[in-house]
Amino acid sequence: MEEIKLVADTMDIRIDSWVSEKLPEYSRTYVKKLIDNESVMVNGKKVKSNYKLKSNDEVTILVPDPVKLDVEAEKIDMDIVYEDKDILVINKPKGMVVHPAVGNYTGTLVNGLMDYCGDDLSDINGVIRPGIVHRIDKDTSGLLVVAKNNISHERLTEMLKSHDIKRVYYAVVDGVIREESGKIDAPIGRHPVDRKKMAVNTKNGRHAVTYFKVLERFQDATLIEVRLETGRTHQIRVHMSYIGFPVMGDEVYGRRNKSIDTDGQVLHAKILEFVHPVSCENMRFEVDLPEYFKEVLKLKEFSQN
Structure with missing residues (x-):
């Protein structure tokens, strides 16, 4: 157990905000948890998260190992x-x-x-x-x-x-998408019947936005680029299935009649962009499509000819 003692150098600021600022190595959620567990005291007394500091308050923080x-x-x-x-x-x-x-x-x-x-x-x-x-x-x-x-x-x-981390995926979906691009804005939450699955859930779902762009069309499939605005569980898989173009090989949200045995969904996180959390340098990474993905594209191109 680590004991941290601080003296308030300000006033009229909530204790949770102030401690989070003083201890940036801990998340705000964790700081709130410490306060709720009575591990943060002011002048020897337990306080709530909304307590507003007074000048020279003595703050004791007990951080468990x-x-x-x-x-x-x-x-x-x-x-x-x-x-x-x-x-x-x-x-x-x-x-x-x-x-x-x-x-x-x-x-x-x-x-x-x-x-x-x-x-x-x-x-x-x-x-x-x-x-x-x-x-x-x-x-x-x-x-x-x-x-x-x-x-x-x-x-x-x-x-x-x-939403300051840019994530771009490539996917092969079942069916031919006629539009060149599109936006899917539909909340995602637990499936109302099958709790192991996610689904578009307008009642209890969380805000979810997916953008897609068509890269190549095949006889019965489409290669798309997908950009996530939000990051919900199974977001791309749920959203593409919702609009009628499930990710090929998706054993949970996809079609049962498989033209190709893909051993799971054909979905690849290809590009990642963000500002470095410490140096603040702009970082961009891109990787090639893996072999399993290339094989699917070859088979689709072959069947087209």
Whole structure:
């Protein structure tokens, strides 16, 4: 347990905002959790998040020791596109799970990061783990950024919330899209019947916006570029299925009659752009389409001729 003692250098500012400003290595959510758990006291007394500081208030913050993530480190080959002391950019292969979960406790990206990063891990929000800022599905390949410390984790998370991280995907969808481009603005939430699935849910869904552009049309499929404005679970897969053009090979939201065995959806996170969370340098990364994706395009082009 770490005890941090501070003296208020201002007044009429909420305690949660002030502590977040003084301790930027911790997320605002975590600071609120500390206050709710009575781990933040003013002049020896517990306070609520909306308490407004008075000049020279003595603030004591008790930060619990971070909990070690119960995940085994594994030596796993990872395609690291970029690395510095603050972040990693990784090109995740199709078939790799990002987070350990029931049925997938080994072989995940987190297992590999635990080995690769060693002790150089984010302990944001009280759990030591590689800083997975955003995830991509098991059968989706492509780029994702990993935070190596709390400051980069917090800042990248804020960028995601404010839509300041540009993510561009390529996908092959079933059916021929006649429009050159389009915007899908439809809220996404849990499926009302199947709780394991997501769906367009106008009653309980969260705001979700997807943009697409047609790159090539085939006899019964379309190659598209997709840009995410928001980042909801399964967003591209749900939205494309919603408008009648599901991602090819999608075993959850797609069509059952498969013309090609793709072993999961044909979806690739190709481009990633953001401002570096520490250096403020503009960063842009782009990776080639993986072999499985190229094979699908070859088969579609062949069937067209």
